[in-house]
Amino acid sequence: MTETTATTTSDADLEAHLDATHAARMAGYMDFLRIPSMSGQPAYAPEVRRAAEWLAETLRTIGIEHVEVAETGGHPVVYGDWLHADGAPTVLVYGHYDVQPVDPLDLWTSPPFEPVVDGDRMLARGAADDKGQIHAHAMAAQALLETRGGVPINVKYVFEGEEESGSHNLEVWLGEHREQLAADVAIISDTGFFEGNIPAITVSLRGLMYAQIDVVGSPVDLHSGGFGGAVANPAMALAEIITALKGPDGRIRIPGFYDEVVPLTDAEHASIANLPFDEEAYRIATGVSALVGEAGFSTLERRATRPSLDVNGLWGGFQGDGTKTIIPAHAHAKVSCRLVADQDPAVIFGRLQAYVEAIAPTGVTVTVRDLGGGRPSRTPIDHPVTQAAARALEAVFGRAPVYTREGGSIPVSASFESVLGLPVVLLGFVQPHDNAHAPNEWMDLGNYEKAIRAIVRTFDEIAELRLGGAEQRGAGG
Numbered sequence: 001m002t003e004t005t006a007t008t009t010s011d012a013d014l015e016a017h018l019d020a021t022h023a024a025r026m027a028g029y030m031d032f033l034r035i036p037s038m039s040g041q042p043a044y045a046p047e048v049r050r051a052a053e054w055l056a057e058t059l060r061t062i063g064i065e066h067v068e069v070a071e072t073g074g075h076p077v078v079y080g081d082w083l084h085a086d087g088a089p090t091v092l093v094y095g096h097y098d099v100q101p102v103d104p105l106d107l108w109t110s111p112p113f114e115p116v117v118d119g120d121r122m123l124a125r126g127a128a129d130d131k132g133q134i135h136a137h138a139m140a141a142q143a144l145l146e147t148r149g150g151v152p153i154n155v156k157y158v159f160e161g162e163e164e165s166g167s168h169n170l171e172v173w174l175g176e177h178r179e180q181l182a183a184d185v186a187i188i189s190d191t192g193f194f195e196g197n198i199p200a201i202t203v204s205l206r207g208l209m210y211a212q213i214d215v216v217g218s219p220v221d222l223h224s225g226g227f228g229g230a231v232a233n234p235a236m237a238l239a240e241i242i243t244a245l246k247g248p249d250g251r252i253r254i255p256g257f258y259d260e261v262v263p264l265t266d267a268e269h270a271s272i273a274n275l276p277f278d279e280e281a282y283r284i285a286t287g288v289s290a291l292v293g294e295a296g297f298s299t300l301e302r303r304a305t306r307p308s309l310d311v312n313g314l315w316g317g318f319q320g321d322g323t324k325t326i327i328p329a330h331a332h333a334k335v336s337c338r339l340v341a342d343q344d345p346a347v348i349f350g351r352l353q354a355y356v357e358a359i360a361p362t363g364v365t366v367t368v369r370d371l372g373g374g375r376p377s378r379t380p381i382d383h384p385v386t387q388a389a390a391r392a393l394e395a396v397f398g399r400a401p402v403y404t405r406e407g408g409s410i411p412v413s414a415s416f417e418s419v420l421g422l423p424v425v426l427l428g429f430v431q432p433h434d435n436a437h438a439p440n441e442w443m444d445l446g447n448y449e450k451a452i453r454a455i456v457r458t459f460d461e462i463a464e465l466r467l468g469g470a471e472q473r474g475a476g477g
């Protein structure tokens with residue numbers, strides 16, 4: 001199956017380079033991980049910028065050109081390109097250098113921004129999501145430039161600094177830089193492998209709608225003896241509202257919620273059923289006592305092909321030790337929905353808001369606020385670049401990839417299509433139980449090292465393709 005291309009002659013050079021630079025590569029990776037670039041916490045904005053500068057400097061040192069830390073109105077985008085492969089396709093490579101918050105800190109076995117190598121794993125916030133993956137891209141470019149003096153294709157790097165906080169400014173920035181970003185295809189490296197570390201190419205991502213529900217009763221807490229029984233309780237009102245959002249069959253009860261959901265075809269059902277998925281192993285790895293969800297769908301279908309609704313946080317009233325006899329003045333919930341094609345986050349928010357307002361119990365004031373989101377996206381299995389990436393994964397990891405659907409969201413994926421007109425290939429290398437967003441996030445260092453080779457190989461495979469428009473849209477600068 002695996003094709004022999006011109007690259008085979010330089011595989012030995014590549015290996016020699018990667019061997020010789022292993023220690024420096026680990027040191028760089030760890031330096032990157034030491035920067036606490038948490039985009040969702042305003043206090044860390046300078047650190048997000050520091051990570052952007054670090055990444056920009058790394059790209060410059062490698063020999064990537066036109067490197068800039070570009071302003072977006074939010075956290076900056078790191079852009080850089082290498083456009084000297086005349087006639088070859090142009091690929092836009094995307095990843096994000098921002099990370100999620102680290103609480104609860106006491107569950108980390110070592111501090112989140114003091115990376116440690118623990119056996120086969122790099123342990124730190126961002127090790128997998130997504131600094132490890134963009135670092136692998138940088139190391140692949142470095143290997144190509146040092147061993148061959150060039151990259152076989154034209155590449156434009158777009159590394160975002162606010163993916164983990166909703167990518168609020170990226171779509172506008174993309175629209176303002178259409179010409180600069182012209183390419184044949186976008187490769188997003190922010191997904192991962194299938195259960196058991198099976199190489200995978202993701203072919204769909206869910207979207208997201210995120211809302212906050214605030215319930216207010218009285219201006220201040222009330223004595224539950226003096227008032228209990230005579231007034232509405234905001235915490236109970238909130239509980240009633242939340243209970244009404246989903247039925248015992250796992251169906252979401254917001255009127256119209258499923259109207260735009262595109263049903264799976266029989267072939268799609270079959271391909272999901274054929275994935276080598278051990279449901280019990282997944283349950284154990286997840287650490288739950290049972291897997292539950294929407295009636296009539298398998299676990300794999302539920303977690304990626306069906307929309308979901310979850311309470312992300314819930315608070316109100318007395319939380320301390322002991323007792324306090326009050327009726328809390330207010331109560332709150334963060335509620336989000338993962339969305340599938342063709343659901344639109346703004347439309348779904350509107351329906352949630354209308355429904356919650358309609359069912360709000362008497363005696364409390366309920367408001368529902370939109371906290372943002374992103375659209376779902378589907379990517380083509382049969383695109384030549386998807387197939388090029390599949391050949392590269394097979395060559396490097398020794399096994400043809402499976403095609404999977406992921407339940408997570410990467411808001412820019414839909415924007416690459418709608419704003420830049422680019423087909424998207426989701427080529428990611430992390431393991432499924434890598435504790436992304438959780439304490440003790442880790443990256444499998446075998447996957448990281450092989451990712452560098454697989455990226456090189458993917459570029460070589462793409463160089464063999466003749467994609468329409470590459471000549472005109474490629475090396476402009």
Ligand code: BES
Nearest residue numbers: 129163164165166190191208406408409
């Ligand atoms: N890398 C993830 C997306 C992802 C998760 C892809 C799991 C495939 C499998 C990304 O960094 C992420 O966490 N996205 C957020 C987006 C949100 C903040 C808008 C998510 O899915 O919660």
Ligand code: MN
Nearest residue numbers: 096129130190
């Ligand atoms: Mn990510």
Ligand code: MN
Nearest residue numbers: 129164436437
């Ligand atoms: Mn993430």
